[in-house]
Every structure is written in C-alpha cells, then in structure tokens.
Amino acid sequence: MDLNKSVAVIGAGIAGLQAAIELADCGLNVYLIEKKAYAGGNVQKLYKMFPTDDCAFCTVSTLLKPGIRKCFYRAGVTKHPRISLLADCEVKQIEGVKGNFKIAITQHPRYVSFNCTRCGECEGACPVEITPKKWNETPRKAIYLPTQMCIPQTYVIDREKCEPNCAKCVEICPFEGVINLNEQGKELELNVGAIILATGYKEFDPSPLINLKYGLYDDVITQLELAQMLDPNGPTGGRLIRPSDGTPVKSLIMIQCVGSRDQTYKKYCSTICCSYACKHARIIKAERDSNIDIYVIYMDIRTFGALETYYRECRELGIDFLRGRVAEIRQRKDGILNVIAVDTLLQRSIELSVDLVVLTPALTPSIGSDELFKKIGVETDESGYIIAKSGDKTLTSIEGIYLCGTAIAPTDFPSSVTLAKAAVFNVLKQINGGEPSS
Ligand SMILES: Cc1cc2nc3c(=O)[nH]c(=O)nc-3n(C[C@H](O)[C@H](O)[C@H](O)COP(=O)(O)OP(=O)(O)OC[C@H]3O[C@@H](n4cnc5c(N)ncnc54)[C@H](O)[C@@H]3O)c2cc1C
Numbered sequence: 001m002d003l004n005k006s007v008a009v010i011g012a013g014i015a016g017l018q019a020a021i022e023l024a025d026c027g028l029n030v031y032l033i034e035k036k037a038y039a040g041g042n043v044q045k046l047y048k049m050f051p052t053d054d055c056a057f058c059t060v061s062t063l064l065k066p067g068i069r070k071c072f073y074r075a076g077v078t079k080h081p082r083i084s085l086l087a088d089c090e091v092k093q094i095e096g097v098k099g100n101f102k103i104a105i106t107q108h109p110r111y112v113s114f115n116c117t118r119c120g121e122c123e124g125a126c127p128v129e130i131t132p133k134k135w136n137e138t139p140r141k142a143i144y145l146p147t148q149m150c151i152p153q154t155y156v157i158d159r160e161k162c163e164p165n166c167a168k169c170v171e172i173c174p175f176e177g178v179i180n181l182n183e184q185g186k187e188l189e190l191n192v193g194a195i196i197l198a199t200g201y202k203e204f205d206p207s208p209l210i211n212l213k214y215g216l217y218d219d220v221i222t223q224l225e226l227a228q229m230l231d232p233n234g235p236t237g238g239r240l241i242r243p244s245d246g247t248p249v250k251s252l253i254m255i256q257c258v259g260s261r262d263q264t265y266k267k268y269c270s271t272i273c274c275s276y277a278c279k280h281a282r283i284i285k286a287e288r289d290s291n292i293d294i295y296v297i298y299m300d301i302r303t304f305g306a307l308e309t310y311y312r313e314c315r316e317l318g319i320d321f322l323r324g325r326v327a328e329i330r331q332r333k334d335g336i337l338n339v340i341a342v343d344t345l346l347q348r349s350i351e352l353s354v355d356l357v358v359l360t361p362a363l364t365p366s367i368g369s370d371e372l373f374k375k376i377g378v379e380t381d382e383s384g385y386i387i388a389k390s391g392d393k394t395l396t397s398i399e400g401i402y403l404c405g406t407a408i409a410p411t412d413f414p415s416s417v418t419l420a421k422a423a424v425f426n427v428l429k430q431i432n433g434g435e436p437s438s
C-alpha cells in the first residue's frame with residue numbers, strides 16, 4: 001500500500017467526519033479512529049443548531065453529492081469504500097515521521113457488527129432493564145441504541161450488565177453473525193502518511209467554582225445538559241423540568257462566562273457560548289412556554305456576525321439580560337434557588353428566585369486529549385490546546401500531523417467544517433509534494 005495515500009483521522013465528530021469524507025472522495029484511504037462506540041461527537045447532544053436552527057445532521061451537503069442531506073451522506077461513512085471507521089478505539093502510541101507514521105491502537109469489543117439493521121428485535125428480547133440513576137439518562141436494556149442519531153445506526157451491548165449464560169439477543173437476531181457475545185478486543189497497528197487530530201471539546205467542569213453549587217444542587221445544570229433536556233429525542237422528551245423533582249420549570253437563570261475569561265481557570269473567551277445561550281433561551285420562550293421567566297447574567301454578550309439576531313430576538317421575546325457577576329446560589333427549603341448577584345451596570349446587588357440555574361462553562365480540549373497530545377509530542381499551551389506552528393491553525397509543530405475543528409479552539413459547527421477542509425488541503429499538499437501553507 002502507498003503509505004502516502006493513507007491518512008488517519010483521530011476523532012469522528014463533525015470535523016473528523018468532514019475531513020474523512022473529503023480525503024476519501026479525493027482517493028485516499030482513511031482510518032477514522034473514534035474512542036466511542038459511534039461517530040458524531042458532541043452534535044449528537046445538541047438538538048437544533050445555529051445559524052439555521054436545523055438538526056446538525058440535516059445540513060444540505062455541498063460535497064460530491066449535492067442535494068443529498070448530509071445526515072444520509074454522513075451515515076454512509078461506514079459504507080464508503082475508502083473509509084474504515086474504527087470505533088471503540090484507544091490510541092496507544094504514535095511514532096514515525098511525515099510520510100510514515102505507525103499508530104498502535106487497542107480496539108475494544110463491540111459485540112454487534114456494523115451489519116446490524118436497527119430492527120430492535122434484540123432489545124425486545126433482552127431481559128435486563130437498566131433504570132436511570134440521573135435525570136439525563138434513559139431507561140434501557142443491556143443491548144441498546146446509544147443515541148437516536150448515532151453513526152452507524154447499530155446497537156451496542158453493555159456486556160457487564162448481561163445475565164450469566166444469556167444469549168437471547170443472538171437467538172432472536174434475524175442475521176447470523178451480527179451479534180458475537182464472545183468477541184475479544186484487538187491490538188491494531190496502522191501505517192499512514194499523515195494524521196489529522198479532530199479530538200474535539202468538552203465543557204469545563206464548573207464544580208471548583210463552589211459558589212455556583214454545580215454537583216451539589218440538582219437544579220444547577222450546564223448548557224450542554226440543557227440542550228439534552230430541550231431535545232424531543234432526549235431523556236425528558238423535550239420537557240423543561242427541574243431535575244430534583246421533575247416539576248415544570250417556570251423561571252430560570254443562565255450564568256455566562258463560567259470559568260471562561262477567568263484568570264484562575266480559563267483566561268480565554270470560549271467565543272460561541274453567548275450564541276448558544278441565546279439559542280436556548282429563544283427556543284424556550286418561542287417554542288416551549290412564553291410565560292417562563294428567563295434571566296441571563298453576563299459579562300459581555302458576544303454574539304458575533306449574523307448571530308446578533310439571536311440576541312435581538314431574545315430581547316424582543318422579553319428575556320432579561322443583566323450585566324453582572326454572581327456571588328452565590330442558595331437553595332430555599334422549598335427547593336427554589338436564590339441567586340445573589342451584583343448588577344455591575346446599576347451598581348446594586350440583586351437577588352432572583354428561580355427553579356433552574358443553567359451555567360455556561362468554558363469549552364476546553366476533550367477528555368484524554370492531554371494524554372494523547374503528550375504521546376504524540378505536540379506542544380500545548382496552559383489550557384491544553386495545541387500551539388499552532390504558524391498562522392495556519394491546522395498545522396502542528398510536527399510535520400505530517402494536522403489539526404481541525406474544536407481540537408484547535410472553541411468554535412462553531414460551520415468553522416469546524418471549514419477547518420477540516422483546510423486540514424485536508426494541507427494533507428493533499430503534502431501528498432502532492434508541496435509545502436503546507438504557512
Ligand atoms: C451547548 C452547546 C451548544 C452548541 N450549539 C451550537 C450550534 O447551535 N451551532 C454551532 O454551529 N455550534 C454549536 N456548538 C458547537 C459545536 O458543538 C461544535 O462546533 C462541534 O461539535 C465541533 O465538532 P468537533 O468534531 O470539532 O468536536 P466533537 O463534536 O467534540 O467531536 C470530537 C470527537 O473526537 C472523539 N475523540 C476525542 N478524543 C479522542 C481520542 N483520543 N481518540 C479517538 N477519538 C477521540 C470524541 O469522542 C468525538 O466523537 C455548541 C456547543 C455547545 C457546548
């Protein structure tokens with residue numbers, strides 16, 4: 001195999017999927033390596049997406065099959081002759097140089113092959129019922145579909161929860177060999193000419209900010225958790241509830257810049273969180289219940305470009321924006337949360353009583369990125385992001401290793417896709433003997 005024509009993409013979120021499909025459509029062999037059982041990344045949890053308010057997976061494709069909705073196109077990732085989706089994988093080691101990298105991977109068993117048709121027969125037959133422990137989990141069986149939008153649309157098995165000696169799912173599955181309860185993990189070694197890192201982001205854990213009581217009060221949640229709550233396919237069926245007792249929310253406060261623009265935690269602005277806070281506030285007022293009182297406590301509202309319209313619409317819908325900082329959140333005996341803050345415009349202290357508090361935390365590199373970046377030997381800054389080699393954000397300090405999407409910095413879906421295209425461009429330049437852009 002011509003090594004120079006094989007590329008590994010690590011991370012199968014929107015950015016990794018875009019990069020993989022573009023590379024494969026250009027005739028390269030792509031190993032798309034994903035640590036989870038399925039591709040799709042964080043957008044699986046987001047419900048509607050700005051700027052179009054579409055489902056993230058239903059953006060019309062601009063690729064080689066114009067007119068085909070991207071959801072189908074991306075779902076075809078397992079069928080593309082030049083893409084090998086390696087799910088449930090852990091990258092153990094990366095060594096080598098541009099044009100000849102070796103990647104050692106452990107692939108964990110998934111027990112259900114990509115040939116599963118999602119008929120659901122196995123789920124009906126499985127005797128193990130798993131009861132949710134938290135509001136954002138759904139009841140499921142030991143064999144289950146990980147998310148409604150997962151790629152590929154195949155079941156997975158939580159083998160540790162299986163009943164001893166049970167094989168009911170195998171017996172009922174209409175397709176022989178699709179379920180293999182004895183599957184073992186594998187050690188793989190890949191040889192590739194270039195690597196694209198598309199390892200994405202996570203929300204900063206707000207628990208260290210003890211005044212905000214995240215992890216202590218059930219009714220203090222994050223924006224990513226709110227997105228799951230608003231999703232009709234999500235754990236609450238789209239109902240806005242207080243996690244503590246399941247009652248409907250009549251009032252809520254969003255607190256911006258949690259851990260962002262903060263000298264103790266993350267010094268940078270996470271750039272997109274004002275926009276999705278406005279997106280969520282607008283969905284609640286316009287689509288759920290216009291009588292719900294919504295307050296947003298902010299330092300500055302940074303809704304860049306066309307997203308300013310979200311902010312304007314929010315104001316027109318009666319959402320109350322208060323410039324200030326939160327001192328403390330206290331829970332009353334009846335469960336209501338009292339938010340004590342300073343209004344920095346009017347120089348007064350305020351106290352608001354609400355059913356739900358939604359924190360808007362900083363966005364940071366995804367779980368395990370630090371370990372992976374260390375293994376590769378790329379240089380990172382104090383927040384854990386890779387330091388770009390030059391003005392081109394998709395270049396790392398190691399030739400032949402490129403970056404894209406939110407692995408570079410917090411950014412939105414369209415920019416993640418654009419950065420994936422830029423990384424692909426640099427890989428193609430490498431393969432064709434040109435120098436990457438600088
Ligand atoms: C609450 C919220 C709302 C948002 N709303 C919008 C919106 O409305 N519009 C918009 O444009 N953007 C929105 N965004 C931003 C959007 O989610 C991102 O731009 C987009 O998901 C970035 O995709 P990505 O592929 O870079 O990263 P991710 O989606 O994080 O994907 C990264 C993938 O890499 C995998 N991975 C990580 N590490 C490894 C590893 N070591 N090995 C293998 N695989 C690995 C992960 O499992 C994941 O599948 C929102 C973000 C948040 C938090």
Ligand code: SF4
Nearest residue numbers: 126143162163166169
């Ligand atoms: S083997 Fe496991 S997943 Fe299959 S039916 Fe039995 S308990 Fe369910």
Ligand code: SF4
Nearest residue numbers: 116117119120122173
């Ligand atoms: S594993 Fe078999 S029975 Fe279960 S959904 Fe897939 S095809 Fe259907």
Ligand code: SF4
Nearest residue numbers: 257260269270273274
């Ligand atoms: S985008 Fe808004 S909420 Fe996010 S860090 Fe910047 S100013 Fe704060």
